[in-house]
Amino acid sequence: MSNNQLDFQDTATAFADKTNRELLEKYRLFKMMNSSFLTGIGTRVTELALAWGLPVKGLIKDTLYKQFCGGETIEECQPTIERLGRSHIGTILDYSVEGKTGEEVFDRTKAEIYRTITRAREEEMIPFAVFKATGVAPFDVLEKVSSGKELLKHDAAEWEKGKARVVELCEYAHSIGQPVFIDAEESWIQDAIDILVAEMMQKYNREEAIIYNTIQLYRHDRLEFLKKSHEKARAGGYILAVKLVRGAYMEKERERAREIDYPSPIQPDKAATDRDFDAAIDYCLENIEEISFVAGTHNEKSVQMLAQKLTDKNIPHNHPHVYFSQLYGMSDNLSYVLAKNDFNVSKYVPYGPVKDAVPYLIRRAQENTSVMGQMSRELDLIQKELKQRNI
DSSP: OOSOOOOTTOHHHHTTTOOHHHHHHHHHHHHHHTOHHHHHHHHHHHHHHHHTTOSOHHHHIIIIIHHHOOBSSTGGGHHHHHHHHHTTOEEEEEEOOOSOOSHHHHHHHHHHHHHHHHHHHHOTTOOOEEEOGGGTSOHHHHHHHHHTOOOOHHHHHHHHHHHHHHHHHHHHHHHHTOOEEEOOOOHHHHHHHHHHHHHHHHHHOSSSOOEEEEEETTBTTHHHHHHHHHHHHHHHTOOEEEEEEOOSOHHHHHHHHHHHTOOOSBOSSHHHHHHHHHHHHHHHHHTTTTEEEEEEOOOHHHHHHHHHHHHHTTOOTTOTTEEEEEETTSOHHHHHHHHHTTOOEEEEEEESOHHHHHHHHHHHHHHHHHSTTHHHHHHHHHHHHHHHTTO
């Protein structure tokens, strides 16, 4: 392996588009989030304040929301899209309303996803659109379909309606040539999503990668699932398109497995997750003409490994089948340094009403506090840049 590794300590590149004031605001917020005690209290107080109708929306919007979200509407996200675009970083608009139910809400969400797909097609710096199946179909019905239970008349009708919305969105994305991710969710509803996405890929990924499934490698069965999905795609004559992530529901997964008493689907430890994530990247690289993939990760080691392997194998940095992706507001050292070195890179930019985005923001705060050293690393980089700027 050659030694021309990327310098992810290059804070001048990572924070080039941040003013001194923005950098200081980011530092103060991350300093608070670095304390699990403060994060715990802050998230509880936020939930209670919103539940009681207290006027905290402005405070949330000026702090957590501003750091991790693009705006309340697609139009409000435009400055963020342009700012990221100037550094050659793509935007993925993620409508972050979750946990809603009811036909009217599902139809409204579908209409909003339509708008994000359309906007992505119009804007060169929006490479992908994204949605969650639970945004347009009932969670409990997805759970029943995943368990293989026979659906009663009402549930069968709900499933058909939910499926029709997913099909409609995928059909539209294909008709305008716009790639779209379908996010992974909890393991007990994921089988229904996987079945649906495989059908969509078979139908719409004939010539290019349009529909992407998401694979959470913190599940011990997912590396095998990736390989079987590839075999199916090869046999079916379509391109497999996947977003590889470590995963987002670990505590919830383990808790449910304990409560209902079944073997946990989660890897025994982080080392096993890292091993499978990197093995999945290797597998996709070995089959790069048949698999289009996105490495959705904040893990510097995995990012460095993939960037190095692309260089070593003489695969163009901007190969259309390889993308890196991070969340907006985090790991700018990875995103901006990758972009500077001509790799395909994008940021997930959540948007939506402040109140509706709170579950997402709380998850971000809790994840960042629990991920070993993540917040400390972010803080070290910000401090380094503040020092370089003599602030």
